[in-house]
Amino acid sequence: MSGHTPPVQDIRWIGATAVVDLAGDIDLNASSSLQQQLLRSLDRGPERVVINLARVGYMDSSGVATLVKLLSRTRKLGVELLLARMNDRVRSIFEITRLDSVFRIVATEEEALG
DSSP, X not given: OTTOOOSEEEEEEETXXXXXXXXXXXXXXXXXXXXXXXHHHGGGOOXXXXXXXXXXXXXXXXXXXXXXXXXXXXXXXXXXXXXXXXXXXXXXXXXXXXXXXXXXXXXXXXXXXX
């Protein structure tokens, strides 16, 4: 576990939107801490959560499962969840699992905030 970069680099607030910057590989090692941090970001009551995946190089099924749990929680709370700046490698996981039709995936942070 030592030397493992925490997946959440920053949580920036833009009005009522929490922009969560992730980095590194989102895998089994990172998923439980990621889940705790993402759920904690909901404690402040955002209207929208944008997950910025620009610096995520790889995501496995546990990382996807973490985002599915977050989506379930945000829907219960009436919070909009968007995934932004996903690279092709990560996007392909969402396409294979057909989750690209479940999540709102946008190209840019600006689009997510618009």
